[in-house]
Amino acid sequence: MADVLVIGSGPAGLCIATALSQRGLTVAGLSSTDPAKPWPNTYGLWADELEALGMEKFLKCRWQKSVAYMGKGMIPLNRDYGLINREMLQGHWLAQSKQDGIEWHVGKAAKVTHGSKRSEVTADDGKTYSARLVVDASGHHPAVVVRSPQLQPIAYQAAYGIIGRFSSPPIEPNHMVLMDYRDDHLPEAERKLPPTFLYAMDLGDDIYFVEETSLAHTPAIRFDTLQHRLERRLAQRGATLQETFHIERCLFPMNMALPDFTQSVVGFGGAASMGHPATGYMVGSLLRRGSDLARAIAQSLETIQTSPAQVAQEAWQALWPSDRLRKYYLYSFGLENLMAFNTYELQQFFTTFFELEQSQWASFLADTATLPEIVQAMLVLFGRTSNPVRWGLMSSVFSHGKLLRRTLTA
Numbered sequence: 223m224a225d226v227l228v229i230g231s232g233p234a235g236l237c238i239a240t241a242l243s244q245r246g247l248t249v250a251g252l253s254s255t256d257p258a259k260p261w262p263n264t265y266g267l268w269a270d271e272l273e274a275l276g277m278e279k280f281l282k283c284r285w286q287k288s289v290a291y292m293g294k295g296m297i298p299l300n301r302d303y304g305l306i307n308r309e310m311l312q313g314h315w316l317a318q319s320k321q322d323g324i325e326w327h328v329g330k331a332a333k334v335t336h337g338s339k340r341s342e343v344t345a346d347d348g349k350t351y352s353a354r355l356v357v358d359a360s361g362h363h364p365a366v367v368v369r370s371p372q373l374q375p376i377a378y379q380a381a382y383g384i385i386g387r388f389s390s391p392p393i394e395p396n397h398m399v400l401m402d403y404r405d406d407h408l409p410e411a412e413r414k415l416p417p418t419f420l421y422a423m424d425l426g427d428d429i430y431f432v433e434e435t436s437l438a439h440t441p442a443i444r445f446d447t448l449q450h451r452l453e454r455r456l457a458q459r460g461a462t463l464q465e466t467f468h469i470e471r472c473l474f475p476m477n478m479a480l481p482d483f484t485q486s487v488v489g490f491g492g493a494a495s496m497g498h499p500a501t502g503y504m505v506g507s508l509l510r511r512g513s514d515l516a517r518a519i520a521q522s523l524e525t526i527q528t529s530p531a532q533v534a535q536e537a538w539q540a541l542w543p544s545d546r547l548r549k550y551y552l553y554s555f556g557l558e559n560l561m562a563f564n565t566y567e568l569q570q571f572f573t574t575f576f577e578l579e580q581s582q583w584a585s586f587l588a589d590t591a592t593l594p595e596i597v598q599a600m601l602v603l604f605g606r607t608s609n610p611v612r613w614g615l616m617s618s619v620f621s622h623g624k625l626l627r628r629t630l631t632a
């Protein structure tokens with residue numbers, strides 16, 4: 223019997239499986255897809271997030287010219303952005319898995335039961351897998367992790383992206399556009415609809431990735447709406463698509479409730495609601511938090527008699543200590559504000575946001591700031607921004623006050 227069974231072989235599954243085996247634990251994996259099957263998503267993050275972990279070699283592309291557009295003029299962000307070399311990162315973790323003797327099984331986890339010494343996962347083909355602890359890393363709609371009641375209606379990030387060659391550059395060459403919230407390519411009536419922005423990058427060799435993105439909306443913005451908006455944006459720029467290499471349809475929930483911390487299974491990644499509640503980014507967080515979770519699990523398993531329930535309790539505490547819970551509620555409050563803003567207010571908000579000290583907005587986006595630092599940044603932003611944004615923020619205190627109260631009491 224393995225010490226730990228990890229469900230799922232996406233970024234979260236491979237990250238935590240290898241972090242656990244590096245702690246000397248015997249690990250088995252169960253995934254509905256072959257762990258060697260290439261991950262489907264394109265993962266971007268700030269280069270300094272990987273540098274802080276000594277993992278910058280996993281960057282495939284890097285842009286010094288990262289910018290945003292919030293109306294007139296370009297806002298230089300002066301912070302390097304990168305795309306993860308997903309083949310390399312996945313290959314690295316698979317090689318580590320092999321070296322550490324992690325055995326991966328292909329199968330779909332359907333249910334879990336717990337005894338005093340072990341947990342047992344049953345796959346939908348009837349096969350069973352036992353371990354002293356189960357870590358569910360099966361994504362945003364987890365196989366066995368149970369969540370607490372949902373506080374807000376589920377909002378989805380949705381995006382429609384194209385990797386291709388165009389008749390002329392769709393963005394400034396050598397640039398990476400984090401957010402382009404300009405909407406002058408849309409007819410008046412469409413500008414009143416929920417805002418979307420362009421996320422784009424020059425991949426070199428005259429190839430560009432352009433993606434029309436809805437930060438979060440309930441219900442999700444439809445792909446055909448996003449595609450239509452992207453086409454209008456490109457048409458205004460005079461960039462005609464000439465060759466398509468890949469179409470990305472991105473859809474994931476942003477504000478899923480936290481897991482139930484009393485259950486005897488632990489989650490990691492999307493299954494443990496680890497996506498940044500205000501931005502959706504998660505990969506940097508996985509890389510930073512995996513080793514702490516692995517340490518807590520390894521320590522707890524050192525005692526032979528510990529039950530899955532006891533190990534899970536300590537693991538959840540390590541993954542979601544109270545200061546992190548407080549930040550989760552504050553970020554969730556922030557997301558509710560962003561979803562209530564129209565395009566003009568979002569332009570105003572983000573203009574002020576990127577005028578904060580870079581260390582302030584950078585740590586907000588990477589979720590590395592402490593709660594007092596986030597509060598301080600928000601107060602500065604509140605003081606500097608426009609009256610419509612201020613009014614929106616104040617109204618949210620009334621409509622989403624319960625999230626703020628949880629920030630104080632979690």
Ligand SMILES: Cc1cc2nc3c(=O)[nH]c(=O)nc-3n(C[C@H](O)[C@H](O)[C@H](O)COP(=O)(O)OP(=O)(O)OC[C@H]3O[C@@H](n4cnc5c(N)ncnc54)[C@H](O)[C@@H]3O)c2cc1C
Binds near residue numbers: 252253470
């Ligand atoms: C298109 C897209 C683009 C994204 N871009 C970024 C980005 O640029 N930067 C960023 O930080 N985040 C990004 N995200 C958000 C987040 O990082 C991803 O959703 C990420 O893939 C989540 O990782 P995960 O390992 O938790 O889940 P997943 O990647 O969804 O992996 C889940 C794994 O579990 C397996 N599985 C599922 N169900 C079962 C089951 N019942 N039994 C066994 N195995 C199962 C699957 O086969 C898979 O191997 C993006 C998300 C999407 C959808």
